[in-house]
Amino acid sequence: MAASVDRIREVVETYVRLVGSGTSDEIVALYAEDATVEDPVGTDVRSGSAIKEFYSTLDGLEQESRLLALRIAGGEAVFHFEIVTRADGATYTLAPIDVMTFDDEGRITGMRAYWGDADMVIG
Amino acid sequence: MAASVDRIREVVETYVRLVGSGTSDEIVALYAEDATVEDPVGTDVRSGSAIKEFYSTLDGLEQESRLLALRIAGGEAVFHFEIVTRADGATYTLAPIDVMTFDDEGRITGMRAYWGDADMVIG
Known part of the structure; x- marks a missing residue:
């Protein structure tokens, strides 16, 4: 049985949180x-x-x-999120829209991130 | 050569406008x-x-x-948009996130819309 909407939402929320404040090991464990x-x-x-x-x-x-923003349909997710990075006194803001597919246990089987250089805001 | 970012943006903006105020013939002509x-x-x-x-x-x-919101990458687009429908005194708001692929001339070759019943807001 495909992963539930609730399970997919939980994985996406965890992913976005970890991309901001987790480790690469924690992120990879979602895959x-x-x-x-x-x-x-x-x-x-x-x-x-x-x-x-x-x-x-x-x-x-x-x-x-x-x-x-997050939308879930047919066992897949698409979500708009923002990552703000502070380095050398500057702020880099990127807000991609990612598409994710999942296996029956809710592990991420595929991630495709839509963004271009023009979407990076430096402040 | 794949359709340019500018051409893809133009098609997506036209699509969203037509879904709101165009005819089905005009929309189908984009495909x-x-x-x-x-x-x-x-x-x-x-x-x-x-x-x-x-x-x-x-x-x-x-x-x-x-x-x-619109993101374009690798000749594909993903965009978050809102459609508000007024009928029988009620307002139905749906804000899907769509993924679109294009041919070299910028005609839409595929559209996949992510939304669920829970994303429809009735007011």
Whole structure:
């Protein structure tokens, strides 16, 4: 049976929280073993250890994240969220829209992040 | 060559405007001939005349629409928009998040709309 709406909502909320204030190990634990990540859409699809490497770039950064909108349908989720990074006195704000698929236990099987360079706001 | 970011933005803005105040013929003209529509995600995929039938249900309704957020990457778009329908003294507000793919000329080749019954607000 597909993961429930409540379970998917819980995983997405946890993901957004961890991207802001968690570790790459915690984020990777949300993924199924054979998951794929395409971030941003149009770039190479990552899998296996490349997913851990990808999230490792967030480790140690001073960040905040929040969920702006979430829609769940057919066992998939799409959500708009914001990540604010503070570094060297500047603030970098990125608000991608991600599509996620899940296995029956609610592990993430696929993530595709839609954003472009024009969507990064530096303040 | 894939459709440009500017062309994709123009098509999405036109689509959202037409869903609010256009005709089903105008909306269908934005689609490629072999396009597919899955609305909401998890239901049967429509193609051909079934796409026209689907949008025909909007003809004659008193509606307003607006684009809330749009992200474009890898020749695809994802966007959050709102449709407000007024009927029989009530207001029905639905704000789906749609994913769209395009051909090289910017015609829509696929649309998948994420929303659930819980996302319809009746006022």
